[in-house]
Amino acid sequence: MFHKLKEKDFKVLRVPLESGRQRPDSLAMALILVLLLQALMYYLVYYVAAETTIFPYVDRIQEIHIWINACLIILCGIYSIPAIYKRSQKTQYLISILAIQNLAGVSVYLAIIFLLGDQEGISVESLLTFTKITIIISGLFFLATCIRLYILLLKGHYRKGSKKSQLRNSFETTSYIPLAIIGSTGLVFVIQYIFRTLDSIDGFDMLTLILGMSLFYVMIFVLPEQLVIFYCKFRFKSFNFDKHGVLNKK
Secondary structure, eight states, rough: OOOOOOGGGGGGGGHHHHHHSHHHHHHHHHHHHHHHHHHHHHHHHIIIIIIOOOOOHHHHHHHHHHHHHHHHHHHHOOOOOEEEEEEEEHHHHHHHHHHHHIIIHHHHHHHHHHTTTSSOOOOOHHHHHHHHHHHHHHHHHHHHHHHHHHHHHHHHTTTTSGGGGGOOHHHHHHHHHHHHHHHHHHHHHHHHHHHOOOOOOOOOHHHHHHHHHHHHHHHHHHHHHHHHHHHHHHHHHHSSBBBSOOOOOO
């Protein structure tokens, strides 16, 4: 659906590349950090949050997730090696998307539902209902974010010199309204669920659940833009770096 758009329509998305934050060597350092954090997160999810949870299918989820984690950890290690990532920038970028989304998105969400399953007054039925509803809301949030990004691209808000490149304009502010509605609906549902379902919950667990869901939605919000940059790396030479680590101009 992007075939009608020209390179100039994606220029603002080059900013993370131009700043150096998403240079191949910077991504390599990020992959090493993610590699270490994912191992820690796996322990926290399955040996702390899931230790006494009543959430069903934990063993099955862990069996699948351990293979995903193992593959991503190995790939993170491989694509942090200069001799490899310099020849495979596109693959390295894809691995970084998958690894970061797995760490701060999937793993955090699993920790949340496992932690909820460890609270007093919870039932398996209500826990599964919570899971289904939050997944549906997450899907709607992702779809709305994709539509918003596509509309902004069509209207030229990602062109160099546009108001988008200067961070904000009136349309940009308005375009956040559907996302704010869906995202806030999800967070309100989580808070209401906690108060209505649980007999008691300490402040630390409450804060953990709310911050965890907020981070989960943030990761969904940034995913469409990550995927569009990945698309641009295939379509445009200017979204890639040369062998010396310099961003191509054209």
